[in-house]
Amino acid sequence: MLNRVEKGETEKIQGILRKDKAANVRISALLTAYGTETSFFDVWRQDYKAVVARLDSSFFICAENADLEEIAFFIAFSPNFRIVIGKSEEMAAIAKFLGDGYKKTEYDLLTFIEETKLARRHEVDSAPRLEAVFEVLESAKSAEFSAGGFAPWYADMSHRIRHGCARAFLLRDDGEPAAACLVSAESAVCGLIAGVAAKPQLRGRGYAAQVVAAACGVLCESKKLPVIECLPGLTEYYGKLGFKKTGGVTIIERT
Secondary structure (H helix, E strand, C coil), X not given: CEEECCHXXXXXXXXXXXXXXXCCHHHHHHHHHHCCCCCCEEEEEECCCEEEEEECCEEEEECCCCCHHHHHHHHHCCCCCCEEEEEHHHXXXXXXXXXXXXXXXXXXXXXXXXXXXXXXXXXXXXXCCHHHHHHXXXXXXXXXXXXXXXXXXXXXXXXXHHCCCCEEEEEEECCEEEEEEEEEEECCCEEEEEEEEECHHHCCCCHHHHHHHHHHHHHHHCCCEEEEEECHHHHHHHHCCCEEEEEEEEEEEEC
16 A cells, blocks of 8 residues: 655665665655655655655656555546656556556666776866756757756756755866766765756867766765666767666656
8 A cells, every 4th residue: 555655754665765776866865855744746655665656747657566556546546647757667567557548658777886987078067057057958859869848857856956966077078068968866885967958059068078977976976876767879989988787667658
């Protein structure tokens, strides 16, 4: 049975999430940033074994050894449900229970294994203005990637950064924003690197690699494991930056 997590249970829930720190970094970071008493973020537990979280219309699951059928029906009948994200093994079962009418996208989960030596040609700002970061992300948006509208993105990202649950990195070329990346979710033990982008006219210069390397360096200095979720076609690229595939993540979206 799924029960809403109360304020006094958060540390116990964080302990469950840390058992697979790479796969569960989103829930862990969101729980730290938003707690259990907002209208747009909720967390439920299933017998202190599985955890389900909701941020607006997105659901996240930590569901090892869980009753996946109960979780699937719980999500499907939630009025806010648009997408659900989780480890590929559990999501394969979730997809079967959900049935038709859903789009499924597979991502590789990559873990940072070793530092690679990159020629450092530009300084990377580890505390940039978010407007400049968004400028880069907006220039690089595609069918696979979009930051959405600036106002909601800024409100969420700035809140996460204030609570130590996210970071942003920016590289400039001749003073202009050129490449950026985010640590979009950061827990006490892990950081999820996302939103890696360079402006289209400046691609091919290694700028994206530079901001990823900077993010990895900051996370490692804080004794936190850098991880990335990417489409399979990008796994080789990130492998050259020191990452190795260690699992898979699936996003199921209501169509």
